[in-house]
Amino acid sequence: MHELHNLYKFLLPCVSNNSVSPILTGMQLDSRDVTLGNLFIAVKGYRTDGRFYIDYAIKKGAAAVLSESWNNTTVSKKYSYHTNEIPVVYINNLSQHLSDMAGIFYNHPSRFLNLVGVTGTNGKTTVTHLLASWVKLLGEKSAVMGTLGNGMLDNMSLSDNTTCSAIDTQKILDQFIKDKIVFVAMEISSHGLSQHRVDALYFKVAVFTNLSHDHLDYHGNMEQYLMSKWRLFNELHVEKYVINADDLIGCRWLYYLPQAVAVTTTRNLPFFWKGKWISVIKVNYYLHCTNIIFDSSWGGGIIHSQLLGEFNVNNLLLALGALLVLGYPLSLLVHASSQLQPIIGRMEVFSSNGRPTIIVDYAHTPDALKKVLISIRQYCYGQLWCVFGCGGDRDQSKRALMGYVAKKYADRIIITNDNPRTEEPQSIINDIMYGVGLSNSKKIIKIIKNRYSAIRTVISQACSEDIILISGKGHEKYQIIGNNRIYHSDQDIVKKFLKITYHDSI
Template structure:
């Protein structure tokens, strides 16, 4: 992650007054000592979720780091410098909160140069990111994205490990996008990324809030902490305009507190804002949806090749974003029908007519599973099959809830393996079963390929099969192993062998 040379004294201006560091120059900063290369690398040693960077300071020095920036444990050590093998180790308070700021200086604050759109919420982040990428491209732009599915430009996405990258990687990536002539950047903002201050020095032209429902409680512990992590984005970060789904109760609460908000809703309400989008009527068809709306920019009717109320909300949150960026409404109305579904998000697979339809979706939280099943109910004349599991070593409390939702909204349930990690798969399945109606059709087929195959060969052409939980993922984590696996490829292989 190289940049032009920057004086360490300039980087730490206002933090450290010491002429001894004025002749140290950097063009790269890393959090992982194994990634130190070249002669001008700064190693930042912070305490992580699993490892403490201080334990790797000696390794960083041996690899050639020109300086070490680390956190101070107390007031006495704050802003002090010690030397090891003539390499300065600089101690700063609240270092983890300021990495985005330091990376912004090194990479010349790229988010100040073009519009950056940030999207947060439990569900819908990936869909909106990709809807906006498609839409802006249709309108002649060159957008780049940072997304769960990958980072980059349309058709050239590179897969990533996290929804929101490290603070350093984000600033570096934004700079690279601008060098490649991006004129918009759209990024998903996870609650983990917000809690860990990974975007604290990104300047957002627009922030979008989708919804808030149960997820990641293994990390946040309770819903209040989870809400506060999302609230930080709008309350503590540099966000000019906010676009909020006020059908969501948390969104409505925030709408009443914040300024410069554009509300999007399907409900009748008194507009405190002069700028709004009100979705008035929705007609659901098997493969498309017709929506009429009113807004402060004008009114109209659109037809989209997407299904589900959540996709309606996602499209209109996207529309509000583009309207607030001064795209004409008429151009948006002419192009919206060309937007396609996102890989692994209500991804419908069509095949021989004597067999059922299959839908792949990333739904891995109670609310997302419920919304997908309710949508499938609108387009299914026969039975609904639901194949899913839950991730191991993650929020155990949601498992019972998801079991209850599955048996309420689907006709036949197959419990199977998701990403069990090191947790016993039988324990995960039993946790889910606690929420299942004992009178319901619930099968346990731990082999995910066999579970999908069983549903395909035992369903009728009027049925719909939902394969939930993994979506776009092309791996499965079992024990310490990351195995190559894809729901999409599995289904294609099964269908290919049907004669």
């Protein structure tokens, strides 16, 4: 428990001049979650404005309120008391201070953890899960925070966002300390960085995977998107860096981060690079495993991986680099690598005798879809099918690009619904079709809006030597149509129809 005036230096001039300094039992951003003694944080969010719920939070038992200022006045001028002597403090740019406030409240738990932050357009989930899994295999208690949830790998709680709120992030890290966890791998989204959710964390390592077209509905343009990612490496508390040197942005950032570890799958390090490095010598790709021969500043070795695709070679080496700079022995990491499991919904392979091979993946950006299709092509002896759609009420500018990628790298295309949300599905499909360029394409393209029917159709029509990529939803167990969230699992549908089709053929 903490007194209000201990939470943040900006409050001292206001609180110290008044007699009331309540004891606080917790911090809440959602007025519905407020319990007796909580500090309610009232900020303007993406969908609603917490300042309209101050009275409700007080009725629920809030002991104090910190609110975003209405008109950028100073905190001292806007400090006031509620009628029942509940302090309400107004602060300019409150969201920018929440990470630090929550850090103070929870005693900055990140200082006592091996915390690795991973950012980039694609690969965050895979890299964080590889990190936590690798450390667990070496006998240490580890956890992840990200798209698939928060917690230890065998006991994760679902999360609404890739990166939690500033308050929840500190709260969860504090619980990890209580649970004796020593290593945490955290996905850090561009939204989380631009909204200052992780500003007061202390990262042992920051990892950059790649940067390509995504979230422009939020950031506006690629430059703003890039700068949000750069905050992790330029403005926050980070001790060491691991950078993907194969990415053009990563290569540029290495120039400003000479102490970083450069990771490349091409053996072509930047000409100016004098720092530590990891480089691929040779890779052998098979449908159910990948063997990576590599060299590095720590020595060389062979990683026997169950993960598929060239991009996963990069993900593996980025995770390896982060653990090496933390002092984990190379020999132990290499020895344990064969036990690393594929991540759910990431290049997840399903097969049945005499039936097409099906791969479910989360790829939902043009670059991710391109990399997945290129990787799958080397395993495919028949036709390569691609089933995909694009999310509604989100970045429209990437839809045509994804259509173009599907047309270029797949043999047969089925366009279906992803999460149309409140947008008209046909409008989304029209945007995709603009990139596909139907009139100029000789490839077979079908539109089946119902995703269940699309998957059923492609499984029934594909041959045994074909490979089907079902892309966009990956691990997700739902589909958002209108304002309704209904149950949907690409994996469950695939399992159902592979089994039905197989038994029907006997």
